[in-house]
Amino acid sequence: MTGTEGTIMGEPVISLRQVTAELGARPVLRGIDLTVGRGEVVALLGANGSGKSTAVRTIIGQVPVTSGTVELFGTPRRSFRDWARVGYVPQRTTAAGGVPATVTEIVSSGRLARTRFGVFRRADREAVRGALELVGMADRAKDSVTALSGGQHQRVLIARALVAEPELLIMDEPMAGVDLASQEVLARTLEQQVAAGTTVLLVLHELGPLEPLIDRAVVLRDGCVLHDGPPPRAVGQHALPGHDHVHPHAPTGAEPIRTGLLS
Amino acid sequence: MEFLNYAFMQRALLAAVLVGITAPAVGIYLVQRRQALMGDGIGHVAMTGVGLGFLLSTSPVWMATAVSVVGAVLMELIRWYGRTRGDIALAMLFYGGMAGGVMLINLAPGGSNANLTSYLFGSLSTVSESDVTAICVLAAFVLLVTLGLRRQLFAVSQDEEFARVTGLPVRALNLLTAVTAAVTVTVAMRVVGLLLVSALMVVPVAAAQQLTRSFAATFAIAVALGVAVTVGGTVTSYYQDVPPGATIVLLTIAAFVALTAAATPLARRRARTAASARSAGDPAECSIPATRGAGDEAGV
Numbered sequence: 001m002t003g004t005e006g007t008i009m010g011e012p013v014i015s016l017r018q019v020t021a022e023l024g025a026r027p028v029l030r031g032i033d034l035t036v037g038r039g040e041v042v043a044l045l046g047a048n049g050s051g052k053s054t055a056v057r058t059i060i061g062q063v064p065v066t067s068g069t070v071e072l073f074g075t076p077r078r079s080f081r082d083w084a085r086v087g088y089v090p091q092r093t094t095a096a097g098g099v100p101a102t103v104t105e106i107v108s109s110g111r112l113a114r115t116r117f118g119v120f121r122r123a124d125r126e127a128v129r130g131a132l133e134l135v136g137m138a139d140r141a142k143d144s145v146t147a148l149s150g151g152q153h154q155r156v157l158i159a160r161a162l163v164a165e166p167e168l169l170i171m172d173e174p175m176a177g178v179d180l181a182s183q184e185v186l187a188r189t190l191e192q193q194v195a196a197g198t199t200v201l202l203v204l205h206e207l208g209p210l211e212p213l214i215d216r217a218v219v220l221r222d223g224c225v226l227h228d229g230p231p232p233r234a235v236g237q238h239a240l241p242g243h244d245h246v247h248p249h250a251p252t253g254a255e256p257i258r259t260g261l262l263s
Numbered sequence: 264m265e266f267l268n269y270a271f272m273q274r275a276l277l278a279a280v281l282v283g284i285t286a287p288a289v290g291i292y293l294v295q296r297r298q299a300l301m302g303d304g305i306g307h308v309a310m311t312g313v314g315l316g317f318l319l320s321t322s323p324v325w326m327a328t329a330v331s332v333v334g335a336v337l338m339e340l341i342r343w344y345g346r347t348r349g350d351i352a353l354a355m356l357f358y359g360g361m362a363g364g365v366m367l368i369n370l371a372p373g374g375s376n377a378n379l380t381s382y383l384f385g386s387l388s389t390v391s392e393s394d395v396t397a398i399c400v401l402a403a404f405v406l407l408v409t410l411g412l413r414r415q416l417f418a419v420s421q422d423e424e425f426a427r428v429t430g431l432p433v434r435a436l437n438l439l440t441a442v443t444a445a446v447t448v449t450v451a452m453r454v455v456g457l458l459l460v461s462a463l464m465v466v467p468v469a470a471a472q473q474l475t476r477s478f479a480a481t482f483a484i485a486v487a488l489g490v491a492v493t494v495g496g497t498v499t500s501y502y503q504d505v506p507p508g509a510t511i512v513l514l515t516i517a518a519f520v521a522l523t524a525a526a527t528p529l530a531r532r533r534a535r536t537a538a539s540a541r542s543a544g545d546p547a548e549c550s551i552p553a554t555r556g557a558g559d560e561a562g563v
Contacts, residue, residue, distance in 0.1 A: 057424075060424075060427065060428045061427060062424050062427060081430065082430075083428055083429055083430030084429075084430065086428055087428075088424075088425060088428035090422065090424050090425055092422075095421075095422075097295045097296070097297075097420060097421045097422070098294045098295045098296065098297045098299070099291055099294050099295040099468065099472060099478055099481050100472055100475050100476050100477060100478065100481055101417075101421065101477060101478045102476055102477040102478070105417070105477060105478050105479070106421065108414070109414065109417060109418035109421060109422075109425070109426070109429070110425070110429060112414060112415065112418055112429045112430075112431060113429040113430050115414075118412065118413075118414035118415050120414070142476070142477070143476065144476035144477070147476075160425070164429070170428075
């Protein structure tokens, strides 16, 4: 361990210990440790195929783990039921399905965790309106999502995650395919959430406009944790710390971690 | 309106109305999940049920319901576990179901493929009293699910991964959708026939989409359209002595074509209004008329 635990505040909200996972027969995670404390903003970085999206998807239960433990709010993921505390923004280029749906309809589906049997009350409808205002999409509430730009889609997906008023926000590449205006809106929204005490785990390709918010960066490579500590301050792939920061979490017998620039 | 005096027409019209409501009500979730052809697969499997019904001299409707529910559950399980080989497994299920139906009906005492025709393409005069009872019970179940659980089914059909994180029982809801679709197939079997059921699940939804921006409106218009074409087709079939299933499906497709033609100017006007609203209210984006502009790539 490298002494980065000092940055973890309070009880862990997310805790992965020696997690391995496979897609098909290919090992994608080879024993990663990841802890996110309450109120922390952690960025999960790494090249394509490094396993960062898979790591997030083991947390939400979309990808089964082959060994190791995943805990949410101190509860093993399998027995975790309190999903209203978790907001999730999947990696999507579009929010549209096979049938037209309005912005309000999409965002409303994020509120189901807070309702009983899916019955909406006035507070739920107000929460939907509030979430749309947060991301600056209130004026598009009745529009079909197919009429939105890539950045606006992403704002809708974030509103859908925020509408349940979660304590933990998990976002997979929220800035991918997002225009500059929307990037600013998203960064501002996230800043408000963090200020209000929300814990955030972000999968990012590069730190970009979110850099000032991030407390800690975890860099994955070939399914292993390469770096866990303060975020690299320079922007861009080549500035990521891959030089001398070996983090030997891989189980014995796994491939040795090569150091060097992230490929 | 003299056709209302005949008991068989009253039964046929009641069945037609229920089919017109239930088929699009389930179909909209299948279309949303991009599984528009699932109904077609279930229809194939249901043939084995019809055959079994003849062979065992029980009601073909209930037997078809049982077999197609099993088939739909199998299809859903194949979707979970099958991954890459899933489509091959589905093909075997579909064609196995169809061949099984033909074989069983020929084995049945006094049975021939002639009995099967009314189930394949629908037939008005053969809707019996007990069929109507079965259709009413099954349609009530379908409506209860598709309306009562609309928010949950919408969420799961829109984005399965996200729905899981809202704590919804995704697998149970997927199974329920499959079972409901199977039940709908057997509801519609007597009126439009097993081979044409899927059209009534998909085409009214596709036609309604030409006019709508919201899921709720699409649902309402698809159901209204479904009822209009099933009743229209049934009455036409009575007067012109043409097969009801084919008449209904052709009417539905005609409605789709007409609505698509009518919607094109509507869509243009909407795009213009949206563009002008954007340039007035949000100067940051006024130079991006298309849904995705050059600015979208800037941050990648």
